[in-house]
Amino acid sequence: MKLVVLVLEDEPDVREALERDLEPLAAHVRVEPAQDVPDARAVIAEVAADGDLLAVVLADHRLPGTSGVDFLVELAGAEETAHVATVLVTGQADQADTIRAVNEAGLDHYVAKPWDAEELRRVVREQLTDVVERTRVDPLPYLSVLDQVRAMELVRRRSG
Numbered sequence: 001m002k003l004v005v006l007v008l009e010d011e012p013d014v015r016e017a018l019e020r021d022l023e024p025l026a027a028h029v030r031v032e033p034a035q036d037v038p039d040a041r042a043v044i045a046e047v048a049a050d051g052d053l054l055a056v057v058l059a060d061h062r063l064p065g066t067s068g069v070d071f072l073v074e075l076a077g078a079e080e081t082a083h084v085a086t087v088l089v090t091g092q093a094d095q096a097d098t099i100r101a102v103n104e105a106g107l108d109h110y111v112a113k114p115w116d117a118e119e120l121r122r123v124v125r126e127q128l129t130d131v132v133e134r135t136r137v138d139p140l141p142y143l144s145v146l147d148q149v150r151a152m153e154l155v156r157r158r159s160g
Helices: 012-025 037-050 068-077 095-105 117-135 140-145 148-159
Strands: 003-008 029-034 053-059 085-090 109-112
Touching: 003 012, 003 037, 003 117, 012 029, 012 117, 029 037, 037 053, 037 068, 053 068, 053 117, 068 085, 068 095, 085 095, 085 117, 109 117, 117 140, 117 148, 140 148
Parallel strands: 003 029, 003 053, 053 085, 085 109
Antiparallel strands: none
């Protein structure tokens, strides 16, 4: 089973930059791009069919059709995706959108564009670790992509 990070971004250059910045995690994490919400839903169905675990969604807010915040609210409200860590990666969400993402979608993190690649990877590692802990997935196969200190504590707790 692979942990999956879904990158929901309509701008091809930005989506590719996010994927490129996540490349160092790709040995143990499946990074899946989506250009809009219908595409993201198809990716989620494919991930489930493959037996992998959707762990983190990085979503832009301004998308054609359904907004990123609306999609994150949808994920938070569905039992099969309630465990997913959500990160809004945007430069265009206003305060009301951001508050709604926090209050209704349980937003886990906000990353402003333009982002720092190291910071993005740190945020994704933290969120992956949260999901591994929440879902009780064995952290050992994923140690290289998790927050090392917290992951080792999870391993100790499991074996203790």
